[in-house]
Amino acid sequence: MHVSVSDENAEREPAAQQVSAFLERRREQIAQRWADASLFRTVFTVSRDEAVEAGRSVAAALAAVAATGRLDDIRDPGFAAVRDQLGRMAASRGRMGIGADGLADEVAALREPVTELLRAEFPDPYAPEAQECLLALTVLMGTLRLVVLETTVSAGEEVIARQREQLNEVATPVIKLWESTVAVPLIGTLDSARSQVVMESLLDAIVAERARFAILDITGVPTVDSLVAQHLMKTVAAARLMGAECIVSGIRPAIAQTIVHLGIDLGTVLTRSSLEDALAYALSRQGVEIAPVRAADAGAR
Amino acid sequence: MTGPSGNGPAGFGPPIAGPSGAGPMGGHGFTVPVLRLGDILLVTLQGELHDGMAEQLQQDITERIAHTRVTGVVIDISGVDIVDSFLGRVLAEIAAGAGLLAARTVLAGMRPAVAITLVELGLTLAGLRTALDVERAMEMLTAGEQDGGSP
Structure with missing residues (x-):
């Protein structure tokens, strides 16, 4: 030729x-x-x-x-x-x-x-x-x-x-919310590659911040199917192996229903409806209480 | 580490641990050190664990728990690069054995890479309590049963 x-x-x-x-x-x-x-x-x-x-x-x-x-x-x-x-x-x-x-x-x-x-x-x-x-x-x-x-x-x-x-870099920031509490706000569809990045950066942050609690906030995740649920459970399990308790927050009512309809068992995962609730749980487990400052104290400042 | 001064001579492995008697050295010439810190046993794993060593370690730990009255066991795996299904099973067995003798077991210091590998393999070690490092594990054991570890 x-x-x-x-x-x-x-x-x-x-x-x-x-x-x-x-x-x-x-x-x-x-x-x-x-x-x-x-x-x-x-x-x-x-x-x-x-x-x-x-x-x-x-x-x-x-x-x-x-x-x-x-x-x-x-x-x-x-x-x-x-x-x-x-x-x-x-x-x-x-x-x-x-x-x-x-x-x-x-x-x-x-x-x-x-x-x-x-x-x-x-x-x-x-x-x-x-x-x-x-x-x-x-x-x-x-x-x-x-x-x-x-x-x-x-x-x-x-x-x-x-x-x-x-x-990949931008979408997975790990935020320190409180002493020994870190959070990852997940935004967009969670595929295998991204969940891998999330897991790695979360585990590194747990070591760096000596975190006891890790919050995965899925408010920005449009849909949760069985694959996404599996990725979440893997991340939760990995965080637990590192000695941190993982809380999944930001589950909207529609997503909660989808999870139930699909028959996905999130029984091993601690869930809360909002990031606020998750943080409140983490704080209470650490014995931290947030109370409004009394009027007299506020005046003294 | 609190250092050997706080440890006492009885703190080091079976050969010099009085109550447990003359422990065999095992077929491989060296054993995994098991230190006693107050009411807690500290086991530091490093590198690879062979079959013979694993068996020896399980025996050492259960005997030490039975003869001394420790209430907790901390297994430090911060020096371990690879955790496979074999080591996973050994750890679970140690925890189960210690549980029968009323001692709680905490796995401490797992590296991120190891955790990811274990999860990918489907080994979540569900029955084991975990802690970030030895210090946290000691806190957990001395603080009492308030921290369940598994939800």
């Missing part, structure tokens, strides 16, 4: 070389024309020179790729030089509300000005040699389009991965 590809390339190589030479020779003209195309014009709004400069580097990269003869290879090192720049341009278009399809159209629109220039190079645009070159250039521009889209997609994936990580 590899052999057949190189055979094909060998046949087309003169065309590819010609296209490369053409892109080098006409780089300035191409860049000027591209600067008026919507992709460059809308990204580089400040000065036209910037757009021309960007067009020049893209044309240079295309020439480098054409010189290697691998017109349809999006991994060609020739693209490495402009990959960053294309990514920034794509991101900038994305911020303006242009989706992947719009971007693809804009990159496709870059082809017309170049093919026009190439056609003008030949005395007879219908000669086999001219057709050959035009085809090579078309393939090359198609590859450019793919490169731009691939850059956009991978940038999107990076963002998603980073945000997922941030979500």
Whole structure:
């Protein structure tokens, strides 16, 4: 298979070389024309020179790729030089509300000005040699389009991965409510990965704060199914092994009913309806009582 | 730790513990130290516990409880990296045996990683009382039965 590809390339190589030479020779003209195309014009709004400069580097990269003869290879090192720049341009278009399809159209629109220039190079645009070159250039521009889209997609994936990580960090704070009492307000759906993070940070906090009581507040958990209940019970069991008593609070009436309907047995878990009740329980077990300050004492302050 | 001064010579393992008689050393050359602090026995586990050692330890503890009148046993596992189902069973058996002799057992100092592993394995050690560290465990035992441990 590899052999057949190189055979094909060998046949087309003169065309590819010609296209490369053409892109080098006409780089300035191409860049000027591209600067008026919507992709460059809308990204580089400040000065036209910037757009021309960007067009020049893209044309240079295309020439480098054409010189290697691998017109349809999006991994060609020739693209490495402009990959960053294309990514920034794509991101900038994305911020303006242009989706992947719009971007693809804009990159496709870059082809017309170049093919026009190439056609003008030949005395007879219908000669086999001219057709050959035009085809090579078309393939090359198609590859450019793919490169731009691939850059956009991978940038999107990076963002998603980073945000997922941030979500895990942000979503599980452990708060010290009172001496030797810690609480975790759980927000959002509790899946295995998140419950693992919750468990780890809770156990670490129990050690750090020397906590006797740990409160898991599920006010912000939209639904409780058997899987979520299982995660909760695991966390409670782990906290107990560390010598802390665990209280699950924030069970709304609807959730209480769901748990009963599903037949989930939370019998081993201490539950309270609100965080306030859970804290009151923890305090009373520690022999702490909160009483209003008497009027005379308050006046003395 | 209160140090050896408060401990008395009878505090160290079976070989020098008078009442329990000449305890066998076990087949592995060394045993798990069992210290007596007042009315409480302190057992410090470290590293891995082999079958022979575990059996020896169970025997030591029950004999010590029977001959001295201790009311509580603290098992310190802060130096243990891996708790498997075998060690889990040994701990539960020690607690059950001590319970028959009217002594309460508290497991102290489990590491977070160990706790997570145990829970993932489904070993919640439901019958055992637990404490954050030895100090807390001593508090629990001296404070009396008010702290149940398991709900």
